[in-house]
Amino acid sequence: MERIASPARSRARPPTFLRLPFERDPTARDLVVLGLPYDESGRCPGMRLGPDAVREASALAHVPGADCGPGTFDLVDCVDGGDIDLTPCGSGTVPEVLYTRLSRLLAGNAAVLLLGGGRSLTVAALRAVAERHGPVAFLRLAADPVGPHPQEDFLCRAIEERLVDPSAVVRIGLRGASGRAQGGVMLDVGRFGRLGVRGAAEVVRHRIGRRPVYVSVAVDVADPAFAPGAGTRVPGGLTSREVLGLLRCVGDLCPVGFEVMGVSPPQDLSGITAALASEIGGELIHQYARAQRIPM
Template structure:
């Protein structure tokens, strides 16, 4: 799918994330943003439109580094790599296509931030990142931290493939299935326990559990209450506020992140654009925290 120039209130600019330069064949970049156009059948129709909506929201709302300290993109060499359009492909082949594309990108660049609608491709992303960095720590936020699978099933598959270290998994979720037990060896925090801990306490648990292992950070915007993210297809009240989500992600700069994804945006279910705006804020925060994690003076 081609990215096109379109007008915004800031003028005519490429439709890229945070108005980054567009490079469809990036090499030797610190971080590449890649849109993944894919609808998970039946769960979140319209999710393939999520990356475009997030780009539009970020381009209209941001000036580089305006709210996270000056010069983030002067310190990091970031590019928007365009879109990987998986919509023509059947579900059985989409993970393989994504794996090959990410393997190619990560063989030539340091890290990737995925913008997507569907959360069903996380295992494919983990396969590509783990092939380079070995078994990963995992920080996963979502209404159900396992997406279309139960937490036990998702972690069991990831552990069986040696994609993640089960002792270094933290999930923050809304549903009771993500209760604070320890599905598959991981630490699962439901919103009740998160609320008792607060952002600072939860961030402390994340730092303690993950340490300096290479970590993949997956954020589905439906971890936020529907008041803050109505366009996800999830109508479970009691989720995190947008401030809590962004506050928790600020601990990522204290870790060793090696890959990111922001998923769960379905524009047809949110004409207000609030969900895409939150997703763009999350993506911007993750890029800033990646810069912090590189120990770049800011």
């Protein structure tokens, strides 16, 4: 009997984010989407499956900007560059592999959107971005606890390496806040609730201004009702509408890189966490397109 190939194997090309063209070695592009299939040690297992799940969910996502004037992809040239192989082998540690790949990629392209990864890889991404732009502002939406805690070492390290300008750091969505901040502004869920989306967006605009900014979104910033596959089971996070609404201020900034992380498909059989991540990624691309139309 003739063997029938599975649908995944019979595809002409791998699934891409928002059905973008696939290009393995992109050059001269405005923005390149890259997957980081990686399970961070001690974190939510299954995150290595996140990039594929987000791409699959994005096939049915609303293309940002399609219903309000020129479409996003009419304004910026975007492609999906596939996944970065993060198997170190003999080429160094995982962060070194990522830094080397991003450094080469950013030498010929303007910006990246990373799907997946983890805190330990954020510093590697920031090294590549700062190599091109100098110390950048940093906007992070996540449920990270605040203070001298191991989970926040990545930001301390980025500041110590002068990858991030400590005066231009804004962190939003924090739960279990304690201790002192390493520079910048913190908006925990209580303060965010008092300010609302509009007030929080004003804080971001005022603090970051027109500095080049790297935007990091962990889906655990959302309440578990909206992101059950993000690993955080503590209620009280932002709604999906609040997350997407806040990210609309990114178009008023000068974004130079993005990451959307924390999707663990095995913990969410409904797929709504991947769907939210795909909407976040699409919104970030749309805001990047908006930012390119603002005179520098």
